[in-house]
Amino acid sequence: MKIDGTPYRTIWPAADGQGVEIIDQRLLPHALQIITLHTVDDAAVAIRDMAVRGAPLIGATAAYGMALAMRADAGDRHLGEAYQHLLATRPTAINLRWALDRVRTHLADEAPTMREEAAFALAAQIADEDVETNRLIGVHGLTLIEQIAKSKPEGQPVNILTHCNAGWLATVDWGTATSPIYQAHERGIPVHVWVDETRPRNQGAALTAWELGQHGVPHAVIPDNAGGHLMQHGAVDLCIVGTDRTTAAGDVCNKIGTYLKALAAYDNGVPFYVALPGSTIDWTLHNGVADIPIEQRDAREVTHITGRTDAGAVETVRITPETSPAVNYGFDVTPARLVTALITERGICPATQQGLASCFGRAQAAE
Numbered sequence: 463m464k465i466d467g468t469p470y471r472t473i474w475p476a477a478d479g480q481g482v483e484i485i486d487q488r489l490l491p492h493a494l495q496i497i498t499l500h501t502v503d504d505a506a507v508a509i510r511d512m513a514v515r516g517a518p519l520i521g522a523t524a525a526y527g528m529a530l531a532m533r534a535d536a537g538d539r540h541l542g543e544a545y546q547h548l549l550a551t552r553p554t555a556i557n558l559r560w561a562l563d564r565v566r567t568h569l570a571d572e573a574p575t576m577r578e579e580a581a582f583a584l585a586a587q588i589a590d591e592d593v594e595t596n597r598l599i600g601v602h603g604l605t606l607i608e609q610i611a612k613s614k615p616e617g618q619p620v621n622i623l624t625h626c627n628a629g630w631l632a633t634v635d636w637g638t639a640t641s642p643i644y645q646a647h648e649r650g651i652p653v654h655v656w657v658d659e660t661r662p663r664n665q666g667a668a669l670t671a672w673e674l675g676q677h678g679v680p681h682a683v684i685p686d687n688a689g690g691h692l693m694q695h696g697a698v699d700l701c702i703v704g705t706d707r708t709t710a711a712g713d714v715c716n717k718i719g720t721y722l723k724a725l726a727a728y729d730n731g732v733p734f735y736v737a738l739p740g741s742t743i744d745w746t747l748h749n750g751v752a753d754i755p756i757e758q759r760d761a762r763e764v765t766h767i768t769g770r771t772d773a774g775a776v777e778t779v780r781i782t783p784e785t786s787p788a789v790n791y792g793f794d795v796t797p798a799r800l801v802t803a804l805i806t807e808r809g810i811c812p813a814t815q816q817g818l819a820s821c822f823g824r825a826q827a828a829e
């Protein structure tokens with residue numbers, strides 16, 4: 463997508479061939495800072511510390527991390543060490559393991575002398591595939607927005623609620639949940655987005671709002687707890703969120719608070735869609751609540767908040783008593799029964815084992 467009119471992706475090989483460049487998302491919306499990753503550890507730190515985040519972008523960054531590792535040492539031992547080092551960064555987004563497995567499998571068959579070039583080529587391919595996959599998610603999701611638009615008075619916007627950031631900043635480009643929104647906006651369909659701020663890291667307030675503003679998409683940032691009220695009063699036509707891992711049975715793991723939004727949607731008869739690429743499906747799991755590992759992050763993300771003063775200084779301040787402990791679960795799991803459907807690059811899929819298997823041409827594994 464564009465930033466101040468200039469096309470960007472979230473990750474790309476440096477022009478001088480000396481590294482991989484990323485947008486450091488920790489500084490948005492206050493500053494646009496591009497940083498260069500030179501080593502596999504740079505990539506691991508960028509994922510762990512959320513300079514890059516979002517399941518597909520985590521996967522692409524890990525793939526480039528493996529390439530940087532091969533540049534330093536293409537031996538079998540280092541291949542395995544790099545895999546484990548990157549895998550240990552964050553536990554929930556399945557795209558991390560998906561990308562690492564794909565790269566390790568590909569490199570295992572290569573002579574060490576060929577691994578650096580092969581790894582960078584595959585990382586670039588993974589990035590390019592992500593862009594096209596997300597564009598297709600938008601194409602299919604657009605049909606849902608078009609259907610609702612037809613039922614509304616002329617000029618009235620389709621009101622869409624989203625949670626966290628499943629935008630182009632969470633992927634290499636387009637985003638997952640935002641791709642249908644961007645494509646509807648670009649076709650002149652009036653849309654308005656309710657942007658959950660998404661405590662505690664405020665990916666919605668800081669990233670989704672910034673993205674939508676850059677693209678001219680009408681939106682409003684809302685407290686996480688406002689969505690149910692808006693749904694009760696008919697202000698939400700549909701919800702579209704992303705996911706970090708979805709089971710073969712359609713249970714959806716996403717940023718903490720998604721489950722509560724799905725419950726409110728279910729109670730108010732609001733369609734609740736989840737946008738995802740096939741790479742975010744964990745075909746080995748069927749019970750998301752029981753089996754998906756939920757990342758617990760530093761309590762400081764809850765006890766402190768970062769913002770920019772009116773004078774322009776970016777500061778982090780404490781918002782809780784020093785004596786009060788805090789607990790920081792990063793994700794929750796929405797059972798498939800609360801999901802209207804899954805928007806994928808293959809089309810709109812039922813959130814069922816049979817629906818996903820059919821969409822992705824897979825034999826149904828026994829539960």
Ligand SMILES: CSC[C@H]1O[C@H](OP(=O)(O)O)[C@H](O)[C@@H]1O
Binds near residue numbers: 516518
């Ligand atoms: C398209 S994946 C987006 C997904 O990732 C976010 O988590 P995080 O910012 O912690 O990486 C959030 O769950 C989004 O829905």
